[in-house]
Amino acid sequence: MATAPQRQMLTERVYGEIAQRLVDHAIEPGAKVNINTLAQEMDVSPTPVREALARLEADGLVVKRPHAGYTAAPLMTxxxxxxxxxxxxxxxxxxxxxxxxxxxxxxxxxxxxxxxxxxxxxxxxxxxxxxxxxxxxxxxxxxxxxxxxxxxxxxxxxxxxxxxxxxxxxxxxxxxxxxxxxxxxxxxxxxxxxxxxxxxxxxxxxxxxxxxxxxxxxxxxxx
Structure with a gap:
């Protein structure tokens, strides 16, 4: 079982990688963000992906809508x-x-x-x-x-x-x-x-x- 510091490091890595994809538009503005797909691509469980997306929502990089999950934030007008x-x-x-x-x-x-x-x-x-x-x-x-x-x-x-x-x-x-x-x-x-x-x-x-x-x-x- 991972220790608390190891878990934090894993979440930081996942957060950083998803953030990079968002700002580079590897995940296009407005596109749906699939938690399971990201977890598979990064070879992690869905848990650190969910934790990372919660932080990214606070950062304004993703938007969470009821019953629709996360989407990449649209470009500003x-x-x-x-x-x-x-x-x-x-x-x-x-x-x-x-x-x-x-x-x-x-x-x-x-x-x-x-x-x-x-x-x-x-x-x-x-x-x-x-x-x-x-x-x-x-x-x-x-x-x-x-x-x-x-x-x-x-x-x-x-x-x-x-x-x-x-x-x-x-x-x-x-x-x-x-x-x-x-x-x-x-x-x-x-x-x-x-x-x-x-x-x-x-x-x-x-x-x-x-x-x-x-x-x-x-x-x-x-x-």
Missing amino acids: VKSFDDLFEMRSLLEPAAAAGAAVRIDQCDIEALTEHLAEMREAEVEASRETLRSFLRHDALFHDRIAQSSGNPLMVETLRRFRAHTHLYRLYFRDGIATQTCHEHQRILEALRDADPDAAAATMRTHIRRARERLLPAFADSHED
Whole structure:
């Protein structure tokens, strides 16, 4: 019988492989996700596949419907993309301002570590490191939201960021470098405990992120 750590490692492996298939469109957007088929292909029981799909539902990569099972999440529309960034531009600067007056050294160290991981992934620039980049990008924003002291804002922003997986792998040259630079400026404002600067740098980051990602997102719908 597998130990708890072995079971966790197995679930992580299955989660990572299914996530890769989803973001690479090996499982097409909107397609039904068959648990037994995936289990056979990965030579595992259905249990870790179910556990992985539950996590992927929280990530926004799959959708579970009553009596219909899981399907791969559909691609976002341009309007959904714009709506998402409109809400992020309203909430994330406020989260950053709140974090600036509440953040502690542990949070600063965690943000610094996430930024370092993003820079390492930026240098290697492979598909696997890109996934790492996106993960630490999300964790960076999530830590700031947590530091704001507003649990409702944390949960709301997590739901928004789940949808970013549906377009953010359409990266272009320079996006990672620009993102890291903007994160550095946000981190500096947080270190300085300056809520106005934290809100302003976050607002600029969200605006520029939208400008960078929209053309690639549009291209994905033309393929």
